[in-house]
Amino acid sequence: MKNIQMVDLHSQYLRIKDEVNQGMNEVLESSAFIGGPAVSKFSSELASYLKVKHVIPCANGTDALQIALMALGLKPGDEVITADFTFAATVEVIALLGLEPILVDVEASSYNIDPVALRKAITPKTKAIIPVHLFGQCAPMDEVLEIAKEFNLFVVEDTAQAIGAQYSHKDGSVSRAGTMGHFGTTSFFPSKNLGCYGDGGALFTNDDALADKARVVANHGMKVRYYHDEIGVNSRLDSLQAVVLGAKLKHLDSYVKARQSAADYYDKAFSNCEFLEIPSRVSYSNHVFHQYTLKTRGIDHFELQKYLMDKGVPAMIYYPVALHSQKAYTRPEYKEENFPVTNELCKSVISLPMHTELDLEQLEFITQAVLSYR
């Protein structure tokens, strides 16, 4: 049996090796390392895949969030509401820009921002909401967009874990994750569902003016070279990464299917297990399984993790500490009773290996190892 890893990038590479190597060689021969044709080709292919007007490539998913908040013209002191249960990058950029991150609890059904908690957190200073599509399932966007409209707030969707996921609106229409707010952002970190072989990221928007603004911000605040109308950053996707992304984008839907069938296998194995609860699914979104995350019941998730590691099965705890409890992001006004779902998730979740290359032998080994815990 092949060694079990959380993510098996090497086996995936072997299946696209010829295309990637040839594309990389072309870039090497052309010396167009930054902003070359590979970058614009990939950006427009991704735009058609997502059915979004603009894809603005940048250096990583954290930059994408920062560029979005800068392009929206938010000012120090403005409040930005986001989910308590996410990766720190989401709140980090809010704080870095001198904005006030306001964390709210998530829903038990989706592990994503709870619209009821969101509405309660709105103050006259609130300017934007960052819903995160965590683990590969969309946040309740109809509700988020409705609240945003009512209070005139910007929406930036953190799509780092859910590229390709589909949201079904109440009116029956369907949108790709990241294309419903003023901006969507994503990460092409190698282990993400669409990952490159280094760092990369992108912003999505259907708004021409916001797209222009984001391009200027990402390029040192320049529209015309050496004329800096505003303070920007330097954030670029390089051509070698764009080659990898272009090759992988063609397979993204089949990658999603491979993840979903691994998840189905796990679901069947664990559905009657008394110490585990399989990931819940919401009616309004499919699940692209960036992570397959179980909730444990009546056992210590760190002990299960250690038990699995000893058996050669990697497992991760995403995330062990709620952001509202982190030294960097806690606020005196936060009350524990306002974060019941996040607190419970942090105490109970465990994520199993999830990638496009899991075979039946590995899945059987992993599930047997988990079930043998008790």
Ligand SMILES: *Cc1c(COP(=O)(O)O)cnc(C)c1O
């Ligand atoms: C990975 C991730 C990011 C940051 O992406 P980088 O490319 O690593 O900067 C942001 N938000 C979420 C939810 C992520 O999972």
